[in-house]
Amino acid sequence: MYSSSLNDPDHVMNVLTHEILTVALLFLLAFFIRKMVVIVPGQTAYVIEFLGKPQRVLSSGMHICMPFLTRIAHKVSLSQxxxxxxxxxxxxxxxxxxxxxxxxxxxxxxxxxxxxxxxxxxxxxxxxxxxxxxxxxxxxxxxxxxxxxxxxxxxxxxxxxxxxxxxxxxxxxxxxxxxxxxxxPAAIQEAMNGKLAAKARKDAAAMEAEATRIRIVGEAKADAESKKLQGEGIANERKAIAEGFREAAELLRSGMGDLSEKDVVAMMLAINQTDMVVNAARTGRTSTIFVPTDMSQMTLGQTLSTLQASEAAN
Missing domain, CATH: 3.30.479.30 (Band 7 domain)
Incomplete structure (x- = not known):
């Protein structure tokens, strides 16, 4: 029976036709399923149309759609x-x-x-x-x-x-x-660069002039301060000298009786003149000292005259 069916051409044709239809149906089923399943990538959205009319938006993931009646009309990226x-x-x-x-x-x-x-x-x-x-x-x-x-x-x-x-x-x-x-344009760029360079040179010159002005003002202020301090020193020195003269004069009056102002001044000038010469000689900073030839006689004479006048008065 089986061998006879194999030898039957009609039976063989029926078997082949059945197998071909099965394979075709499986292929159509796989194609239909493939059309039904829609996978949307990340950061993307699909716009679905049903028979040409916008129906819905599919977000990322897997979705089932009706094949042939629906289609992906737009693929929209949601990324920046x-x-x-x-x-x-x-x-x-x-x-x-x-x-x-x-x-x-x-x-x-x-x-x-x-x-x-x-x-x-x-x-x-x-x-x-x-x-x-x-x-x-x-x-x-x-x-x-x-x-x-x-x-x-x-x-x-x-x-x-x-x-x-x-x-x-x-x-x-x-x-x-x-x-x-x-x-x-290149010409405009070159002109702008020249303008910037000129401005930089101008600013540098202005800064240099300002620095010079500040230095001169500073030197002038320092010089003025120095002269002020020097003047104050001289004034203080003269004040101290005057104070010393006053004290010396009072000592002379108290020790020698009633001396006149003229006698006191003359005696003090003679003593200061002698001290000046002695100090100049002691310092060693001068190689030559000019002294009046009658200085010792003048000083001694003035001192004796003053003393004699004082004793006569007493």
Whole structure:
């Protein structure tokens, strides 16, 4: 029986057909299951349409969808993205420069925001860049080239603040707008470098002049202070000498009776003159001393005359 069935062509054909259909059904089942299962990567969202109508948003993970009736209409990245743009702008002082700026943005992670990003505006990223670039050009036209260097952070903050509300309407959050250093033409750059160099030389000269002025004023103050102290020393010295003269005069009056002021002064001058010569000789700092030839006689005579006058009075 079995050998006869193998020799039967119709039976063999039926077996082959059954096996082929089984394999085909298994293949179709695997294909159908594959179409049903949707795996969404991390930091990504899929927008599903059912018969051409937006149905739902799939977050990261595995999901089951109806094949053939539904399709993945949009794949939206939820990661922060960066767009670098170079714009030609004109400043207030009519200088055309290349301005490079960076836009940081991300799609908000909510079903409503993702739907708005997918359907509310066509190519929302391009729209955001276009509007931001227009505002940067407008703000640049209100600033000079020097202000562009010093206020570029303010430009970025202004653009970010002005465009944030509209961007949020189509599901985008602006993370930041960074304005890089302006790049003027080579001739303008060379002129600016020359200006900075001249300013640096001017500042250096001013600082050097100020240092010289301070040094001269300091020296003048020191000299004035020195002369003041020297004058005070001389004044104190003369005061001490006068005090010594007064005490000596009082001693002479008390010891020699009623001497006149003239006699006291004459005697003290004679004694001081003698002391001066003796001190000059003792110091050894002078090699020659000029002394009047009658100095000893004058001093002795004046002293004796004074004493005799004092005794006569007593």
């Amino acid at each position: 993205e960066q767009r670098e743009v170079t714009s030609e702008v004109k400043t207030k002082d009519d200088v055309f420069i290349s301005l490079r700026w960076v836009l940081l943005y991300a799609v908000q992670n909510s079903d409503e925001s993702i739907m708005n990003y997918a359907y509310k505006v066509e190519e929302p990223t391009k729209r955001l860049i276009f509007k931001a670039e227009n505002e940067i050009r407008q703000l640049s036209s209100e600033m000079t080239l020097d202000e562009m260097y010093s206020k570029r952070d303010g430009i970025g903050n202004r653009v970010m603040g002005d465009q944030a509300a509209e961007a949020k309407e189509y599901g985008v959050q602006i993370v930041g707008v960074t304005i890089e250093q302006p790049k003027p």
